[in-house]
Amino acid sequence: MLLSGCAGAEGSASTAASGRTPMRSAAEQPASGRAASSPSATPTADPAGRTASALPDPDVAIPRDPARLARALAGTTTRLRSAVDEWRRAGDPATGQAPEPVVLLALHQQRIYRFMARNREIASRTYAALPKALAGPAEENVTAIRELLSLAHPVSKPAKFRVTQAKPADVLLGHFRRAERRFGVDWEVLASVMFVETKFGRVRSPSHTGAKGPMQFMPGTWKAYGMGGDVHDTGDAILAAANYLHASGAPRNYRRALYAYNHSWAYVNAVQRHARQIKRDIRNYYTYYNWQVFVITTRGERRLSGPS
Incomplete structure (x- = not known):
């Protein structure tokens, strides 16, 4: 779902497949798709053996x-919540990538939600079968994905998208909180914007509208709000995004500010839905951090990042 082309976007929807960047949020590798793995799973041993x-x-x-x-x-x-708890307790989200259980469970959850987003009737019946505590968050996530998918433009010709590894989750969290302190914009909203735009910086290609960097800035908007920084630098880009959102009405009016960032109400709704989930449970931030980049093609969607 790539989703890019934002800050200062003129209503254009970047498009591709997992978020709503026109081939950017999805990832960056040849869109030739990856061969499906066998449906087997590998057992793992816990510390006790x-x-x-x-x-x-x-x-x-x-x-x-x-x-x-x-x-x-x-x-x-x-299982994913428990795996995230263990990662934060015994691992180090500030220096390394997530452990295998978090990566695989997050991807599986993401793929389930994406399937539900494309199959409304099955999704509705699935909500009814879920425990109440899970039904609401599931519907929020599925609806957000569906809103972003509505902005995606399938790719018909062979294309290459550059994708890279995201900076460590807690390094990004530090940047979000620093920007919140300086401009008063909720860090969860900043995280949600980066998640939707480039899957936390995994997508490195510019959007089809010319937006660049991990927060997808148009050149003119960056010149006005980038504060002399580097559009490709993660810390500079997050500060600039907070600066721009603040100047556009946040935190008093997040909807107006987000609409200025990308002129689409579907985009605004999706960002706010994901931000709400992060606010309700910080584990959702670490979960979204491990969602992967997808690109939509005329032959179906392709995953461009994550485990093979």
Whole structure:
């Protein structure tokens, strides 16, 4: 779902496949797609030496039956939350990438939500089968993805997108909080914008409208709000985004500010939905951080980042 082309965008929707950047949020590699892996999963052992439940294969088939889909989503989300807790407790989100359980479970959750976003009837029946505590967040995530998909423009010709590894999650968190302190813009909103625009900086290609950098700035907007920084520098770009959103009405009126950032109400709604999820549970920030880049083509979607 790439989604780019934003700060100062003139209503254009960048487009591609997982967010709503025109081929940018999705990733950056040849859009030739990756071969689907076998639907097997590899068991892992916990620190005590016991065999844990198998982790989902990156391309395992998603259940189409609502009852089975609800069980898969509930189980994946529960395990993912525990894996994130363990990563934050025993790992180091400030210096390294997430451990395999977080990466694979987050990708599986993302693929389930994307499937539900494209299948409204199945999604509705799945919500009804989920525990109440999970149904609301699931509907928010699926609706946000659907809104971003509505802005995507499928790619028909071979294209190359540059994707890279995101900076560590807590390094980004430090930048978001620094920008919040300086400009009063909620860090969760800044994180949501970066997530939607470039999947936390994974997408490195400029948008089809010419927007650049991890927060997707148009040249004129960067000149006005970039404060002399480098549009490709993560810290500079996040500060500039907070500066621009503040000048456009945040935190008093986030909807107006986000609409100035990208002239699409679907974009505004999606960013706010994801920001709400992060505010409700910071584990959702670490989950979104591990969602991958997808690009939409006329032959279907392709994943451009993450495990193979």
